[in-house]
Amino acid sequence: MSEHKVIDESKQGEAFMIEQPVVSNGKKLFLESYGCAMNFSDSEIVASILKDKGFTTTQDFNEADVIFVNTCAIREGAEQRVRKRLTDFKRAKKNNPDLIVGVLGCMAERLKSQFLEQEKLVDIVVGPDAYRSLPELIEIAETGQNAINVLLSKEETYADIAPVRLGSNGVTAFISITRGCDNMCAFCVVPFTRGRERSRDPETIVKEAQDLFAEGYREVTLLGQNVDSYLWTGGGLKKDNLSHEELNNATTFSQLLEKVALVNPDLRVRFSTSHPKDMNDDVLYTIAKYENICSYIHLPVQSGNSRILEMMNRGYTREWYLNRIDAIRKIIPDCGISMDIITGFCSETEEEHQDTLSLMETVKYDFGYMFAYSERPKTLAERKYKDDVPAEIKSRRLAEIVELQLKHSAERTKEGVGKVHRVLVEGISKKSKEELFGRNSQSTVVVFPKENFKIGDYVTVLADRCTGGTLIGKAI
Ligand code: 5AD
Ligand code: SF4
Numbered sequence: 042m043s044e045h046k047v048i049d050e051s052k053q054g055e056a057f058m059i060e061q062p063v064v065s066n067g068k069k070l071f072l073e074s075y076g077c078a079m080n081f082s083d084s085e086i087v088a089s090i091l092k093d094k095g096f097t098t099t100q101d102f103n104e105a106d107v108i109f110v111n112t113c114a115i116r117e118g119a120e121q122r123v124r125k126r127l128t129d130f131k132r133a134k135k136n137n138p139d140l141i142v143g144v145l146g147c148m149a150e151r152l153k154s155q156f157l158e159q160e161k162l163v164d165i166v167v168g169p170d171a172y173r174s175l176p177e178l179i180e181i182a183e184t185g186q187n188a189i190n191v192l193l194s195k196e197e198t199y200a201d202i203a204p205v206r207l208g209s210n211g212v213t214a215f216i217s218i219t220r221g222c223d224n225m226c227a228f229c230v231v232p233f234t235r236g237r238e239r240s241r242d243p244e245t246i247v248k249e250a251q252d253l254f255a256e257g258y259r260e261v262t263l264l265g266q267n268v269d270s271y272l273w274t275g276g277g278l279k280k281d282n283l284s285h286e287e288l289n290n291a292t293t294f295s296q297l298l299e300k301v302a303l304v305n306p307d308l309r310v311r312f313s314t315s316h317p318k319d320m321n322d323d324v325l326y327t328i329a330k331y332e333n334i335c336s337y338i339h340l341p342v343q344s345g346n347s348r349i350l351e352m353m354n355r356g357y358t359r360e361w362y363l364n365r366i367d368a369i370r371k372i373i374p375d376c377g378i379s380m381d382i383i384t385g386f387c388s389e390t391e392e393e394h395q396d397t398l399s400l401m402e403t404v405k406y407d408f409g410y411m412f413a414y415s416e417r418p419k420t421l422a423e424r425k426y427k428d429d430v431p432a433e434i435k436s437r438r439l440a441e442i443v444e445l446q447l448k449h450s451a452e453r454t455k456e457g458v459g460k461v462h463r464v465l466v467e468g469i470s471k472k473s474k475e476e477l478f479g480r481n482s483q484s485t486v487v488v489f490p491k492e493n494f495k496i497g498d499y500v501t502v503l504a505d506r507c508t509g510g511t512l513i514g515k516a517i
Pocket of ligand 2: 222223224225226229230231232266267316
C-alpha cells in the first residue's frame, strides 16, 4: 500500500503457503485471496484454523484436495475476475473428482445459491464470520453434499485465533481490530457482506503485537473498515447510550493506538482505514506523541463536492473534510496523507467533478486509490439512485483524477529529496540485489545500497534523488 495506485483487481489473487502442521491429515489446501487487506488478514485466520486440523498447503492447485478462494465484492470487476477463476477450478475437478472447491468472503452471501445450485461451480460457501465452521463444512462436502454457512455474527472477532502469517516478509503484519461496518455509505456493499461493526478485545490486540515483536516483526498495521469508531466496552455490538461508567471503562481508538505503541519503541504502528467523520484530534495528538506511530493517514474523501457526499451518506461535507486535513497538518506537520476517490457517482455533474479535482489541489495527497463508480446490489445507491453517468465519462473523469494524483505524488516525493528518512527495511529491491527497500514513516518507498544492512533493520537514509513515487538515497 505504498505508491500512488489505481487499485485494480486484475492483480491475480495471491496463493499462500503455510508452515507444515504438527500432525498432517495428508490433505493439501490451495488458498487464494482477492481484494483488501482485511481479506488477506482473514485468509491468515482461515490458514490457522485449517493448519490446526492438519492441512498442509500447496501453491499448485492441480495437486490440491481443497481449494478456497477468498473473494471480494466491492466492485463488479472484482466479482467477474473471481468468477473466471472459479471456472478454471471447476475444470480442475474433471481431473480430480474428489477435489473440493470453496468460496469464502464477501461474495458468499449474495451468490451462494447461484454458485452452489444453479451453476454448481463450488461445493462450499462460507461467509466472513463463519470460518470456525470450515473443518465441519469440509467434512460435509466430502460426503458429496453442498456445505454452506453465511451467517453473519454480532460477536465474532476471531480474537483468540493466532493468525498464520501468509506470504510474509517477517517484518510487517496486519492485526485486525474491528470487523464489519455500520456506516452504510450509499455505494458500499461491505455492510451487507461483512455485517455489523464489532470491536476486538484490546488485550488480545496488544498480545498479538507483543508476539509479533518477539518473532522479529517490526511493523503492525491495525485494520478496520473505520478504525476511528473502534470502541471496546466488553464485547458485542456498540451501544448508542453508554453510561458514564461504561464510557470511563471503554477503550477508544486513540487509547488502543497508545497501548500498541507502548509494546516497544522499535515496533512501528500503522492503521487503516480512517474515516473523516470520526477522526478526532485525540487520535492526531496520540500519533504526534509517539515516534513509532507512523505519520501517515489514509483518509478516503470519495468526492470533493458536498452534494455528492450527502448522497453518498458519508456524514461530512467538503468543508468538514478540509478542516480535518488542516488539523492533521497542524498537529502532525510531516504527515503523509492518502485518499480513496470514486468518480462518476450517480448524478455527478462536470462541475462537481471539478470540485473533486480542486480538493485534490488543496490537499496534494501523497498517494491515492481511485475508482470508477460501480453499482452494487442491495446498496442504498442501487435502491435510491440511477447509475446515470455514462461509462466513457466515468473513465475520462477517472483518468483526469489519476493524472493529477500522479503529478502530486511526484511532487510530494520530490519534497523528500535532500532529507533524512528513517527506513524500516522490508526486502531486497526488485531492480538490484545490491539494494534494499523499505518505507519511511510517511509510507513512501525508499531504496538504498545494501551494504551490511538486512531485512528488519531500521536504517537512516539521506535521499538524494527520486523517481515517480520512490526515494533513492544512501545510509548515513
Ligand atoms: N464503486 C467504486 N468504488 C467503490 N468503493 C467502495 N464501493 C465502491 C463502488 N461501489 C471504493 C471506495 C472505498 C474503497 C475501499 O473502494 O473508495 O473507500
Ligand atoms: Fe464501506 Fe463506508 Fe463502511 Fe468504508 S466506511 S466499508 S466505504 S460503508
